Amino acid sequence: MLETVELRKEFKGKTAVDDVSLYLNKGESVGLLGPNGAGKSTTISMISSLVKPTKGDVRLHGRSVIKQPQDIRKVLGVVPQEIALYEELSAYENLTFFGRLYKLKGAALESKIQETLEMVGLRERQKELIKTFSGGMKRRINIAAALLHDPEIVIMDEPTVGIDPQSRTHILDTVRLLNREKGTTVLYTSHYMEEVEQLCNRMYIMDHGRIIASGTHEELQRILSGEDTLLIQLNAPSQGLIQELQQLEPVRRAEETDNGLKLIVTKQSNILTAVVQAAERQRVQIINIHVHTPSLEDVFLHLTGRTLRD
Amino acid sequence: MVPDLLAQWMKERRSPYLLLTFIGLSVLAVVLFGMSSEGKTKIDVFLAEGTSEAEAAGWIERLNKSEAFEFVLRDEEPARAEVREGRAMAAVQLLPDDYRIVAAVDEIQGLLAERHVDTVFRQELQLRAAAERSGDPERFRLDAERILQNPPLTLHAAAPDGGEIVSYDMGLQLMFGFALFLAMFTIGSKINAVNAEKTSGIWNRMILSPVRKTQMYLGHLTYGFAAGFLQLAIVYLIFLYGFGFDLGGRFGMLLIVSALYTVAAVALAMLIAGMTKTPVQFNMVYPSVVPIFPLISGAYMPPGTITNDVLLVIGEFVPLTHAMDALLGIALYDAGWGDIFLPLAKLLLFAVICMGVGINLVERGRR
Ligand SMILES: Nc1ncnc2c1ncn2[C@@H]1O[C@H](COP(=O)(O)OP(=O)(O)OP(=O)(O)O)[C@@H](O)[C@H]1O
Ligand SMILES: [Mg+2]
Numbered sequence: 001m002l003e004t005v006e007l008r009k010e011f012k013g014k015t016a017v018d019d020v021s022l023y024l025n026k027g028e029s030v031g032l033l034g035p036n037g038a039g040k041s042t043t044i045s046m047i048s049s050l051v052k053p054t055k056g057d058v059r060l061h062g063r064s065v066i067k068q069p070q071d072i073r074k075v076l077g078v079v080p081q082e083i084a085l086y087e088e089l090s091a092y093e094n095l096t097f098f099g100r101l102y103k104l105k106g107a108a109l110e111s112k113i114q115e116t117l118e119m120v121g122l123r124e125r126q127k128e129l130i131k132t133f134s135g136g137m138k139r140r141i142n143i144a145a146a147l148l149h150d151p152e153i154v155i156m157d158e159p160t161v162g163i164d165p166q167s168r169t170h171i172l173d174t175v176r177l178l179n180r181e182k183g184t185t186v187l188y189t190s191h192y193m194e195e196v197e198q199l200c201n202r203m204y205i206m207d208h209g210r211i212i213a214s215g216t217h218e219e220l221q222r223i224l225s226g227e228d229t230l231l232i233q234l235n236a237p238s239q240g241l242i243q244e245l246q247q248l249e250p251v252r253r254a255e256e257t258d259n260g261l262k263l264i265v266t267k268q269s270n271i272l273t274a275v276v277q278a279a280e281r282q283r284v285q286i287i288n289i290h291v292h293t294p295s296l297e298d299v300f301l302h303l304t305g306r307t308l309r310d
Numbered sequence: 311m312v313p314d315l316l317a318q319w320m321k322e323r324r325s326p327y328l329l330l331t332f333i334g335l336s337v338l339a340v341v342l343f344g345m346s347s348e349g350k351t352k353i354d355v356f357l358a359e360g361t362s363e364a365e366a367a368g369w370i371e372r373l374n375k376s377e378a379f380e381f382v383l384r385d386e387e388p389a390r391a392e393v394r395e396g397r398a399m400a401a402v403q404l405l406p407d408d409y410r411i412v413a414a415v416d417e418i419q420g421l422l423a424e425r426h427v428d429t430v431f432r433q434e435l436q437l438r439a440a441a442e443r444s445g446d447p448e449r450f451r452l453d454a455e456r457i458l459q460n461p462p463l464t465l466h467a468a469a470p471d472g473g474e475i476v477s478y479d480m481g482l483q484l485m486f487g488f489a490l491f492l493a494m495f496t497i498g499s500k501i502n503a504v505n506a507e508k509t510s511g512i513w514n515r516m517i518l519s520p521v522r523k524t525q526m527y528l529g530h531l532t533y534g535f536a537a538g539f540l541q542l543a544i545v546y547l548i549f550l551y552g553f554g555f556d557l558g559g560r561f562g563m564l565l566i567v568s569a570l571y572t573v574a575a576v577a578l579a580m581l582i583a584g585m586t587k588t589p590v591q592f593n594m595v596y597p598s599v600v601p602i603f604p605l606i607s608g609a610y611m612p613p614g615t616i617t618n619d620v621l622l623v624i625g626e627f628v629p630l631t632h633a634m635d636a637l638l639g640i641a642l643y644d645a646g647w648g649d650i651f652l653p654l655a656k657l658l659l660f661a662v663i664c665m666g667v668g669i670n671l672v673e674r675g676r677r
Binding site: 048049050070073074076078080081082083084085086088089093096097098100101102103145146 | 313316317320321324325510511512514515516517518519520521
């Protein structure tokens with residue numbers, strides 16, 4: 001129902017978003033993953049008509065919305081990355097204000113406010129001022145404020161950044177409820193791989209303004225299907241061992257970890273004996289070897305050579 | 311527009327102290343500066359060698375018949391220091407039957423004081439000389455004073471337009487000056503909400519809602535206007551009824567001019583909001599720019615004090631200058647709409663330009 005076509009945004013000659021094409025089907029929950037500065041927020045701003053793309057198009061039901069942003073604004077609920085609330089007002093007053101912006105009044109407004117407060121689990125605290133709330137509670141009200149007008153599509157920009165586990169659980173539950181029970185289409189931005197794995201059917205991975213991979217969890221993992229990851233725990237760190245292992249044919253990458261090293265090797269290679277022999281030559285003791293199916297973090301590492309939270 | 315006003319109002323209800331503080335400050339400032347010795351300017355008097363205290367007391371009594379000045383006896387050193395350091399505009403040194411004015415150069419009030427002292431001395435010395443010759447000095451003096459009080463010939467001074475010459479009311483000028491000046495702070499703090507909403511992301515939320523841009527701006531402008539105008543009206547009322555100021559009897563006209571000034575001040579705040587990006591930047595720039603205005607426009611000084619051409623030209627670009635012209639015209643000189651048309655037109659022009667450029671800058675500063 002919503003798609004972007006070769007979206008591009010330049011800020012004073014610097015390209016923030018480059019050739020981004022993505023789509024959302026009705027009722028889907030889609031993740032948008034990427035490290036800081038990848039261009040996620042800029043992409044969202046262009047989709048929600050806050051920023052004009054330098055090039056490309058945003059289409060709703062196949063029709064371009066760049067010229068008539070009202071069409072998309074009507075069906076969209078945007079949870080911004082920053083806390084867009086009046087700190088001096090209570091949660092209830094904030095929601096009253098944002099509800100009024102959408103022309104809600106009286107009993108309808110009241111019941112919508114209570115419903116969204118219930119959804120984010122802050123009904124009992126509604127009379128308290130936002131500035132007295134914890135970061136996590138603010139984020140939850142920040143979400144509630146975007147849901148008052150029952151949007152068909154909800155876009156969330158890093159809604160769980162820097163918050164307590166309890167609030168995080170609440171937020172993840174809210175997203176699930178929205179998507180699975182109310183059938184809301186969700187675009188969920190994050191740099192936490194686990195969240196996207198849990199919440200989303202599909203995902204896009206962005207880096208340096210470009211989409212570098214996309215697909216379902218399984219599809220993305222298949223990128224690494226030819227590789228295994230070995231976590232080797234040692235009694236003492238050993239640069240010698242790392243260097244020796246790097247010479248071996250099936251080893252793609254070897255790097256030091258907190259208590260040993262991590263190897264990425266081609267599948268089905270009989271690497272274990274070679275590792276044990278090398279450890280003996282280097283006089284280090286192997287305490288534990290763990291063969292690990294690649295996670296999405298590994299996919300990201302594979303694609304960009306960096307971890308998500310670099 | 312209605313929801314936006316509502317949000318501003320809800321915030322106001324939680325902390326109405328700012329508005330109250332500025333109303334209080336306006337009153338306090340006028341009471342402190344405007345009403346000292348009922349509007350008379352204090353001038354120190356000190357004695358030269360050979361002048362007796364009794365003699366001085368006589369002169370001071372005669373000098374103090376003035377409506378504009380109050381002469382007080384003081385020691386020489388502090389009196390001279392006050393003038394040197396610019397805290398007093400003039401002092402008078404009494405010699406035996408003569409005087410010297412100690413004044414800072416270029417002080418118009420100093421010149422006025424000198425003229426007054428000069429008249430008093432000349433009159434007294436002439437009286438004395440005449441009395442000497444008349445043989446019965448006592449009697450002559452009484453006669454002369456009686457004649458001076460009921461002169462057979464009176465000279466009627468009139469303003470160039472034939473109207474009454476009004477004694478200038480510095481207290482009233484300061485009242486308008488401080489009230490208009492402090493209203494700018496209230497207005498600034500309200501308009502700064504635009505920057506606050508932009509940085510917090512609330513602005514974007516409003517853009518995404520069905521509320522239109524014009525409504526968003528109107529909401530903020532209306533609120534800034536209402537707060538500033540309310541503050542001005544309250545200050546006027548306090549001085550009208552609380553302190554018995556004579557505002558010239560045409561309160562409605564004063565309010566209309568003040569409303570126009572408020573629009574200009576709101577526009578200026580918008581311009582500065584457009585030039586700055588964050589509420590913090592606004593709070594650095596605005597309070598450093600605003601206090602320059604009353605100095606340039608001469609709102610704290612007697613009319614005619616500012617003679618520097620450059621300052622006068624800059625003053626033309628300050629809304630305070632024109633609002634003061636119009637308000638004082640109405641309150642003191644019975645000015646009609648025709649008389650204050652020019653200052654009002656300038657205020658309006660200022661408002662339109664600032665508002666246009668300001669909103670443009672605010673729009674362009676959008677991410
Ligand atoms: N208004 C702007 N002017 C200039 N550059 C900008 C602007 N907005 C974003 N950028 C740049 O565009 C790039 C992408 O930024 P964006 O905020 O979209 O990234 P992001 O993926 O949301 O990152 P984060 O995880 O930090 O939120 C960054 O390099 C950023 O510095
Ligand atoms: Mg971002």
